[in-house]
Amino acid sequence: MTNDLLGVINLGTEEGLFPEFTGHRNLAAVPFSGRYRLIDFTLTNMITQGINQVGIFTLDKYRSLMDHLGSGKEWDLDRSQGGLHIFPPALKPDGEAYLGDLANFSMHREHFVRSKQPYVVITGSNVLTTIDFQDMLDHHKSMGADITLGYAAHEQKCGYCRPIRLGENDRVVGIGERGYSPDDEYTYTETIIMSKNLFLRLVDEATSKGEYDLLDGVIRPQLHRLHVHGYHYTGKMQVIHSVLSYYNESMRLLRQEGIIYDFPHIYTKIKHEPPTRYLKGSKVNEALVANGCKISGEVQNSILFRGVVVSEHARVKNSIILSKSIIEEGAVVENAILDKEVVVKRGQVIRGTIDEPIVIGKRTTV
Amino acid sequence: MKQEMVAMLLAGGEGKRLGPLTRKTAKPAVHFGGKYRIIDFPLSNCTNSGITTVGVLTQYEPLELNRYLGIGSAWDLDRRNGGLAILPPYQAQSGKNWYEGTANAIYRNLSYIDDYDPEYVLILSGDHIYKMDYEKMLDFHKEKQADVTISVMEVPWDEAPRFGILNTSDDLRIKEFEEKPEKPKSNLASMGIYIFNWKVLREHLIQDAEDETSSFDFGKNIIPNTLLDGLDVFAYKFKGYWKDVGTIQSLWEANMDLLEEDPPFDLYDPDFKIYSVNPNQTPQFIGKDACVEQSVINEGCRIEGEVQHSVLFYDVRVGEGSLVKDSVIMPGARIGKDVTIHRAIVASCAVIEDGATVGEPGGEIVVIEPHENIESGTVFKQRA
Numbered sequence: 001m002t003n004d005l006l007g008v009i010n011l012g013t014e015e016g017l018f019p020e021f022t023g024h025r026n027l028a029a030v031p032f033s034g035r036y037r038l039i040d041f042t043l044t045n046m047i048t049q050g051i052n053q054v055g056i057f058t059l060d061k062y063r064s065l066m067d068h069l070g071s072g073k074e075w076d077l078d079r080s081q082g083g084l085h086i087f088p089p090a091l092k093p094d095g096e097a098y099l100g101d102l103a104n105f106s107m108h109r110e111h112f113v114r115s116k117q118p119y120v121v122i123t124g125s126n127v128l129t130t131i132d133f134q135d136m137l138d139h140h141k142s143m144g145a146d147i148t149l150g151y152a153a154h155e156q157k158c159g160y161c162r163p164i165r166l167g168e169n170d171r172v173v174g175i176g177e178r179g180y181s182p183d184d185e186y187t188y189t190e191t192i193i194m195s196k197n198l199f200l201r202l203v204d205e206a207t208s209k210g211e212y213d214l215l216d217g218v219i220r221p222q223l224h225r226l227h228v229h230g231y232h233y234t235g236k237m238q239v240i241h242s243v244l245s246y247y248n249e250s251m252r253l254l255r256q257e258g259i260i261y262d263f264p265h266i267y268t269k270i271k272h273e274p275p276t277r278y279l280k281g282s283k284v285n286e287a288l289v290a291n292g293c294k295i296s297g298e299v300q301n302s303i304l305f306r307g308v309v310v311s312e313h314a315r316v317k318n319s320i321i322l323s324k325s326i327i328e329e330g331a332v333v334e335n336a337i338l339d340k341e342v343v344v345k346r347g348q349v350i351r352g353t354i355d356e357p358i359v360i361g362k363r364t365t366v
Numbered sequence: 367m368k369q370e371m372v373a374m375l376l377a378g379g380e381g382k383r384l385g386p387l388t389r390k391t392a393k394p395a396v397h398f399g400g401k402y403r404i405i406d407f408p409l410s411n412c413t414n415s416g417i418t419t420v421g422v423l424t425q426y427e428p429l430e431l432n433r434y435l436g437i438g439s440a441w442d443l444d445r446r447n448g449g450l451a452i453l454p455p456y457q458a459q460s461g462k463n464w465y466e467g468t469a470n471a472i473y474r475n476l477s478y479i480d481d482y483d484p485e486y487v488l489i490l491s492g493d494h495i496y497k498m499d500y501e502k503m504l505d506f507h508k509e510k511q512a513d514v515t516i517s518v519m520e521v522p523w524d525e526a527p528r529f530g531i532l533n534t535s536d537d538l539r540i541k542e543f544e545e546k547p548e549k550p551k552s553n554l555a556s557m558g559i560y561i562f563n564w565k566v567l568r569e570h571l572i573q574d575a576e577d578e579t580s581s582f583d584f585g586k587n588i589i590p591n592t593l594l595d596g597l598d599v600f601a602y603k604f605k606g607y608w609k610d611v612g613t614i615q616s617l618w619e620a621n622m623d624l625l626e627e628d629p630p631f632d633l634y635d636p637d638f639k640i641y642s643v644n645p646n647q648t649p650q651f652i653g654k655d656a657c658v659e660q661s662v663i664n665e666g667c668r669i670e671g672e673v674q675h676s677v678l679f680y681d682v683r684v685g686e687g688s689l690v691k692d693s694v695i696m697p698g699a700r701i702g703k704d705v706t707i708h709r710a711i712v713a714s715c716a717v718i719e720d721g722a723t724v725g726e727p728g729g730e731i732v733v734i735e736p737h738e739n740i741e742s743g744t745v746f747k748q749r750a
Contacts (some may be wrong), residue, residue, distance in 0.1 A: 035648075035649050035665070265646040265647070266646065267646055268646075270644045272640070272641050272644075274399075274400070274401060274633035274634055274662075275400035275401050275633075275664040275665075275678075276650065276663055276664075278660065278662075278663065278673075279659070280627070281659065283657075284652045284658055285655070286652070286653065288648075288651055289649055290649040290650075291665050294634075304649075
């Protein structure tokens with residue numbers, strides 16, 4: 001069965017967020033929930049719904065993302081028909097990067113022209129949903145819309161989200177700036193569906209006028225002219241855009257509120273780690289633990305990524321420990337986020353607060 | 367395309383002594399170590415030894431095994447040249463027969479091996495848990511200018527009568543092979559791993575096939591014949607962990623070996639990874655009142671009760687108030703609330719309902735069959 005949707009994951013609008021973690025990686029490549037990277041959720045959602053051609057448009061720092069995605073095999077996207085396409089940022093002849101996502105789409109226009117799918121679905125990587133793209137497309141068609149945008153009820157006070165204002169029959173009449181205001185009822189899920197032809201026309205028009213942002217430069221100014229429709233998403237949503245949101249959304253996973261249990265499987269790069277070993281005297285509670293860890297100490301209300309070592313009498317509490325970090329004997333880590341391969345030496349104490357978790361950079365020894 | 371060495375992995379064994387665990391699946395597909403199946407070990411050894419052409423000979427209940435192997439991607443054996451090939455018995459002009467023995471299985475696939483025009487053929491089985499660099503064994507084979515090299519282990523003298531024993535001279539040249547000798551002259555046991563010069567093996571397989579009295583078996587026929595013919599047969603001494611997991615007791619013991627403070631078998635060596643097909647499960651979740659000690663636990667598990675000194679495969683649930691001790695719990699098993707399990711192997715997708723008791727401290731190892739349902743409140747200490 002062929003699928004009418006061409007998947008587009010647009011990382012162009014996510015630059016500059018969460019600098020503590022994205023100094024050396026895309027936001028899309030930020031590790032989340034013990035064994036995944038953020039992009040796994042969008043990719044998984046797309047492929048489990050039968051989308052078999054996905055283009056990922058990057059703007060910067062895409063090494064770790066490319067390493068993660070490889071040929072797309074883990075997502076069943078190493079295909080002769082369709083498959084995974086990764087687009088490095090478009091550069092101007094003078095070597096400078098283009099300003100926004102539109103330039104990137106325009107530069108790689110041929111990808112859209114060649115693909116056979118009549119519709120495009122455009123999403124990002126840092127708003128995690130289980131949105132049903134097929135249902136959204138059906139809705140798009142039955143409403144005769146030009147463009148359909150996903151929206152959800154404002155649950156969390158999300159300072160990153162854009163409010164959406166709806167008129168009659170779920171027609172989108174306004175898209176606000178990023179930020180939270182208690183008056184806003186709905187928030188944009190960063191999901192767009194439109195026909196490929198319209199998409200190409202809009203991209204061409206806008207780039208000729210020097211616009212560089214799809215939502216702000218193209219869709220927002222034309223809300224009165226185009227039929228832009230809203231699609232109500234009622235499932236869970238997790239938005240990651242800052243240290244605090246990363247921390248809080250991770251902690252939600254431990255209260256079983258996260259999105260990870262809403263997918264039958266989540267696909268990611270396989271590392272072939274052995275199972276986790278719990279040694280004598282280990283005390284682990286309310287913890288999400290990936291494979292390859294070795295735990296002799298105490299772990300409470302925390303997330304351990306692959307290959308973490310918690311030594312004897314060490315204590316980890318309310319923390320997120322990324323892959324291959326080592327907590328030595330008697331060390332204490334509380335309310336902290338440790339990036340990959342951090343070593344906390346014997347007896348050291350790292351302590352943040354719930355409202356301001358401390359972040360320790362990659363490969364740091366404390 | 368030419369390959370220096372082709373591996374042939376005998377994976378058609380029934381594994382009768384594993385009882386319910388092999389009733390519907392071949393022995394090499396039996397689960398081991400929280401994440402693996404037995405066949406992952408020889409296959410990963412091949413990957414780690416740079417062997418990229420592996421023929422897997424299947425016969426008994428192959429469905430689960432075939433599905434698991436796929437095109438060999440998990441072991442990096444999805445190759446343009448060589449790679450993994452599943453070789454079941456097939457119908458030919460000469461007749462339609464099952465594989466009649468280990469040598470017959472290889473004989474029937476001469477053309478598969480010929481296609482790669484190899485210098486050497488490595489014969490493996492899917493019965494053992496061990497890590498071995500076959501390339502080192504090949505180096506030894508070349509150094510000795512051997513026709514045949516047999517991998518051997520020193521076993522305790524009192525256990526030697528259970529093995530195929532090789533009597534060697536000082537330079538490890540094999541003089542005699544004795545199958546399960548009452549009075550062993552040596553304690554070097556054959557591990558069932560052979561490297562042959564392909565020309566030599568090819569000739570002997572053809573001769574053996576014409577011998578109507580033969581059992582078409584490597585241990586019984588091919589190896590003794592190469593010795594009779596005065597070929598250069600050498601023993602390659604392997605040091606390290608090697609365990610036959612052919613019985614319920616030995617399978618359970620080998621799993622328990624992984625739980626020691628310093629396990630005799632190390633699954634955690636990043637330079638010698640054991641590969642397996644990934645079930646794509648979420649990380650394991652250890653609940654608020656859970657207690658986990660001295661255990662090996664895989665992804666997808668959700669533990670609310672107590673787990674002591676046990677091996678849990680992926681996607682296992684242990685409910686509140688339950689105790690799992692000295693046990694092996696295979697993929698997808700569901701253990702309800704207030705269940706007590708001692709010294710058991712709970713096979714995949716079995717369900718132990720609330721309040722049931724399985725096994726007892728110090729008792730025989732109890733096996734709960736795949737998909738078996740132990741009803742609420744039942745006391746199950748031994749299979750009648």
